[in-house]
Amino acid sequence: MNLINCLDVFHQISTYLDGELDEDLKRRLEGHLKGCSHCKAVFDSTRKTIELYCDGRLFPLPADVRDRLHRALRRKWAEKQK
Amino acid sequence: MSPGSVATQDREKSMGEPSPPTLAKDESALVKEAKAGNYEAFEELVNRYEKKIYRLGLNITGTPEDAEDVFQETFLKAFEHLPEFREDSRFYTWLVRIAINEGLMKLRKRRSDKLVPIQDTVDEEGAVLPQDFADWRPNPEELYARTELEEILQSSARALPPIFRTVFFLRDVEGLSTEETADLLDISVGAVKARLFRARMHLREELSKVFKRG
Numbered sequence: 375m376n377l378i379n380c381l382d383v384f385h386q387i388s389t390y391l392d393g394e395l396d397e398d399l400k401r402r403l404e405g406h407l408k409g410c411s412h413c414k415a416v417f418d419s420t421r422k423t424i425e426l427y428c429d430g431r432l433f434p435l436p437a438d439v440r441d442r443l444h445r446a447l448r449r450k451w452a453e454k455q456k
Numbered sequence: 457m458s459p460g461s462v463a464t465q466d467r468e469k470s471m472g473e474p475s476p477p478t479l480a481k482d483e484s485a486l487v488k489e490a491k492a493g494n495y496e497a498f499e500e501l502v503n504r505y506e507k508k509i510y511r512l513g514l515n516i517t518g519t520p521e522d523a524e525d526v527f528q529e530t531f532l533k534a535f536e537h538l539p540e541f542r543e544d545s546r547f548y549t550w551l552v553r554i555a556i557n558e559g560l561m562k563l564r565k566r567r568s569d570k571l572v573p574i575q576d577t578v579d580e581e582g583a584v585l586p587q588d589f590a591d592w593r594p595n596p597e598e599l600y601a602r603t604e605l606e607e608i609l610q611s612s613a614r615a616l617p618p619i620f621r622t623v624f625f626l627r628d629v630e631g632l633s634t635e636e637t638a639d640l641l642d643i644s645v646g647a648v649k650a651r652l653f654r655a656r657m658h659l660r661e662e663l664s665k666v667f668k669r670g
Contacts, residue, residue: 388653412589
């Protein structure tokens with residue numbers, strides 16, 4: 375199995391995260407991550423970065439903002455009916 | 457270890473939302489009913505996507521005030537222009553398109569120059585090499601209050617140019633495909649991938665300053 379270096383791993387991390395690496399490259403990258411603490415740290419923290427931004431508990435829609443929209447929409451609807 | 461299609465599963469889990477194929481069918485029926493004049497059907501569509509559109513507005517503009525404007529304008533325009541919606545894409549994608557335009561307009565107004573480049577040529581190749589190789593503390597989300605964590609995430613995102621941040625939020629947070637993102641932003645699939653890579657690496661680097669061990 376051909377080895378892959380840290381720079382190559384870095385450039386492929388994003389594609390790997392998307393599950394789009396071909397099988398051979400994927401195996402080599404996973405082999406590298408098992409033995410390289412630096413690349414493993416970059417990989418884990420990149421994945422965690424995405425997870426944090428995807429956390430549905432963050433950035434909730436404020437109730438008053440929602441109410442203002444629904445009131446405005448109902449007003450528009452009523453105007454349309456006239 | 458599994459590749460990051462795991463991130464998609466985590467997103468769906470954390471958002472508690474059903475998968476898009478199921479939604480698409482119901483969505484299409486609701487759109488037809490709304491177009492036929494059923495307000496409850498339109499309201500159901502709003503209820504379904506309001507949280508996501510608000511968050512998208514917040515992520516593009518970076519301020520709650522502008523996010524509210526984007527949020528309001530997106531749904532009011534959708535209501536007004538619903539008869540013109542051709543149904544050749546998902547209703548949600550159509551909403552996202554409106555929200556992106558509104559968000560970018562906000563950014564343009566805020567800046568003294570006239571354009572926030574979204575299609576302009578940028579250095580797609582040169583991603584910032586990682587500077588920080590430290591492990592993160594486990595579960596950083598549990599170490600901060602919600603508002604504090606939101607501020608950390610937002611300030612890191614604000615440091616990214618809109619061309620990168622918009623791609624990141626559409627792909628990784630809103631879960632749009634590479635092709636949908638390319639179509640919405642009128643850029644190539646390759647540009648989406650390159651910008652997503654840079655955005656992820658930049659955000660990781662920024663967050664490492666806060667979340668790393670020691």
